[in-house]
Amino acid sequence: MIALLVTLSHLLAKRQLTNMGGYGCVSLLPKTELKDHYIKKYGMQDAGRQVFLELNLLQQMLEKYIL
Amino acid sequence: MSVKKLIDKYDSEELVNSFILPVKLNRKQQKEAAEQLSAARKKLRNQASEQDVLTLNLMQLKYQLEDYVKNDQYDPDKKFGYFLKAYLDIINKKAGELAKDVNVHKTLISQYISNSRKPNDTFLIRLELHSNNNIPAHYWFMVIQKDIVYRLQMNKSLRKQEKPNVTNKLRVKI
Numbered sequence: 402m403i404a405l406l407v408t409l410s411h412l413l414a415k416r417q418l419t420n421m422g423g424y425g426c427v428s429l430l431p432k433t434e435l436k437d438h439y440i441k442k443y444g445m446q447d448a449g450r451q452v453f454l455e456l457n458l459l460q461q462m463l464e465k466y467i468l
Numbered sequence: 469m470s471v472k473k474l475i476d477k478y479d480s481e482e483l484v485n486s487f488i489l490p491v492k493l494n495r496k497q498q499k500e501a502a503e504q505l506s507a508a509r510k511k512l513r514n515q516a517s518e519q520d521v522l523t524l525n526l527m528q529l530k531y532q533l534e535d536y537v538k539n540d541q542y543d544p545d546k547k548f549g550y551f552l553k554a555y556l557d558i559i560n561k562k563a564g565e566l567a568k569d570v571n572v573h574k575t576l577i578s579q580y581i582s583n584s585r586k587p588n589d590t591f592l593i594r595l596e597l598h599s600n601n602n603i604p605a606h607y608w609f610m611v612i613q614k615d616i617v618y619r620l621q622m623n624k625s626l627r628k629q630e631k632p633n634v635t636n637k638l639r640v641k642i
Contacts, residue, residue, distance in 0.1 A: 418528050419528060419531040420528075421528070422525040422527075423528070426509060430501065432475070435480055435483060438484055442484070448504050448505040448507075448509070449501065449508070450493070450504060451504065453505060455509060455513075456512060456516050456524065457516075459524070460524060
């Protein structure tokens with residue numbers, strides 16, 4: 402089963418890239434308890450309260466999790 | 469089940485895979501979170517190479533081509549020339565420079581951009597090779613085809629003109 406987060410993030414990432422190209426970004430506001438998991442598992446970047454993906458990290462997410 | 473109970477019951481992997489857990493922030497926290505994100509993005513962006521940005525912009529064009537050809541709606545502004553111009557903007561080259569790269573006359577590129585001339589298969593293949601196979605020739609072809617299909621569908625005058633040339637037409641309708 403594809404994880405809910407991966408499915409949503411993939412769709413958002415593709416939409417962001419289609420509309421924004423190099424300026425595309427996907428961010429989310431996680432529960433504090435889950436922040437590390439997002440960073441370790443999905444390579445998301447730490448932005449304080451939020452975590453995010455952009456640039457080559459966004460591209461990697463699209464290539465790694467092909468739906 | 470409350471969020472706290474969910475967190476106690478499941479591990480991070482299970483939670484992330486199965487639930488969307490909402491986080492509520494007040495106005496001040498929202499502002500702070502937005503500022504933090506903006507600063508983090510700026511920092512990451514400063515570290516990005518030109519190659520990174522070029523790759524993403526090429527992916528953007530590829531997805532836009534995909535979206536457009538899959539979409540049923542026809543957009544008169546989005547012809548081959550529109551996407552070719554976008555390609556030139558992304559690779560930061562002028563029409564003359566691309567013409568040199570793919571060994572065609574400069575005026576040909578201008579005619580393609582203005583949609584006054586349709587490119588042949590040879591040009592589409594050269595474009596595919598020029599993009600390092602990132603944008604396949606058939607993507608460009610399907611954009612051209614979409615325009616041809618639309619004009620064929622909408623050509624009432626040709627239908628009227630050709631009517632006298634058809635006899636014994638079928639009587640069934642599907």
